[in-house]
Amino acid sequence: MDTIGNALYLGGYGIYVWPAFATAAAVLCWMAVSTVARLRGAERSLDRLRRARAKAAAPGGEAAPAEALNGQGTDP
Amino acid sequence: MTAFFALLAFDIRLSFRRGADTMVVVGFFVLTVVLFPFAIGNDTALLARIAPGLVWVTALLAAMLALDRLFLADFEDGSLDQLLVSEMPLELTVLAKAAAHWVTTGLPLIVAAPVLALVLNMDRAGLAHLALSLALGTPVLTLIGAIGAALTLGARRGGVLISLLVLPLYIPVLIFGVGVVTAAIDGIDASARIMALGGLLLGALALAPLAAAAALRQAAR
Amino acid sequence: MIHFLANPARFMRIGARVLPWCWAVAALGMGAGLWFALVSSPADYQQGDSVRIMYIHVPSAWMALAVYSLIALVSAMALVWKHPLGYLIGRAAAPLGTGFTVICLVTGALWGQTSWGTWWVWDARLTSVLILFFLYLGYMALASAFDDPDRGNRAAALLAIVGFVNIPIIKFSVDWWSTLHQPASVLRSGGPAIHPSMLTPLVLMAVGFAAYFLALLVLRVRAEIAGRKVAALMMASAMGGAGSNPARRERI
């Protein structure tokens, strides 16, 4: 492919080929981003909950773990 | 088997006593079909051409409208537990429920459809086939709908959810149902399409109660 | 084998080990596939360069169907052998499958635009993928329509199996329907003859997509498991409290 222009033009079909690849890339990225976001959210709230339960169990204090979570609305 | 017919008779008697359900289904059916000329205009040739598809789609939506009546009342008042505890196999119970539901929704649609087809100026050659295609098709709609109704018991906004679940599964019935009518109108032999529709009916009769029963057992837990 | 993987912790350990390989294969597969697709393979004599869209469209169609079949399989395993992990894998895979379906539909529409000049071609295979897209939506909507996640999992698993059984029926009726209404379209007649040089990017891209999917699946299953533990801990703290929430019809 000698010139960038030719690459973009692609025999007149460029305006279809590149959006196709662009949307594919966009969706693939969304899949990755949403996965990592879910994973980090769930594991962070899990650690927070465990720490709250550990603290509640240890000195017998009644720190209800639910409060520890109301900072972020994670739906299980 | 006496339990099967007892359940069938009990349900039919109750729904006739209320009567409103059939009225709602047929009312929706007639009203929706009548809406289209207002939108498309009273060009009878155009209306005649789209009549088979339009009548079938509206009948399908009307049948789907009444689906949550299948198990929801039993689920909420506790009758479902009694049916689950009964010695009658749950698949048979589902069949009885679906049959009773079909009598109050499918039959009225089959009767009303040819009249509405005339209103839309559909070619008379298709009238008999329209009734036949609905006669074979509406039981399948109820049976597949029973799976959707059982799956969404206890779900938030179950009614809307049912349509999302069952509409994709309704597409084959719609395709062959309308195919039967258009074949009759075009004067070609419709027997192959009627066979396909009959096949869908037999398949649904055999498999849908299994899936719906499994879904009911999940719901009752 | 089935029971071997059933234990979530073991699944996660294996997942952690497999993960880097998946990323590697995904990067290699998609990278090489892309390079072949765009650079080295010839333009199609008939469609010119627009055929390059096929290198994304066809693999994503394969993945869309493969992921739904996987969901139906793990759902059946979960319902029959009572492995709770099956539900989680199904729930984790569904959004990814939906993503591939969207890619397939968008690229299909763009490809249709090049050959037919219309944005949506009611071609048999593209329409079937559209219906598959609705099956995915139904699965995900049902899975999250219940207060009790277990209830949603079981209902969605059943729906996945019912949907899977219906796929051939839908495919058959849509194909029959499309012969009724549309002359042969380029997309329908098995697509352009697959020239060997075109096969390699297709296969490479498909392998890349599959590895990419598996990597994300492992991460999503881990997120689902963590989510389940959060729910269990929240319930445990509620266990000390008063009876069940009357709004939720639950047998406690």
Added chain:
Amino acid sequence: MTDQQPAMGRVDQLIARDIACVRGGRLLFAGLGFSLAPGGVMALTGPNGIGKSSLLAILAGLAPAAAGSVELPTETGRIAYLGHGDGLKPLATVTETLAFWAVVNGPGNAQARRQAIDEAMETFALGPLAALPCGYLSAGQRRRVALGRVVATAAKLWLMDEPATALDGAGARAFDDALAGHVAAGGMAVVATHGPIAVDGIETLEIARFAGAAAGIADPDTWGLGVDQDP
């Protein structure tokens, strides 16, 4: 109170072995076992949310147990189950309701059915209400019709979840008489209840003793999925 897990009991016994119940990813109870011989009544006691209804649902086969097994008296597989809901259709009259459920859940031959229905109508004084649609009945009357249905199914094993709720004095007495009659005739009953039941020779099962926490089973965190501690 039978603590140890019963060996192979006689055929006509209700035997529950090592029952564990998980609800919404949470362990309610585990290792719960008991056996009930004909003529026996088992009262399930414990605070709300302890799992009384769940255990009854497991015994009735409505819900699967997370572990353990239930053997129903094999003589007649039929059981009568009474949950929180009365399971009555507002538009159906009392006689129609009893007749219908006697066919669906009750004995095979018509003679036995008619007899069971008559006994139900008489025990719970449903005569005056016979022709009324259930929608018109008060909560107490509806509960009596639901109890009537239990009698009308003439089942050997009764599984009842707080049967006496909404019953007035006369209703409660009628229920006690019905239960006593059922037990005297060799029937069995498992009843989840808060109040006392006026039947002699009653056994009590404290579900709290088998509760997840009390039974020292691992932290609910793991039971939610049967997951080892941390991957």
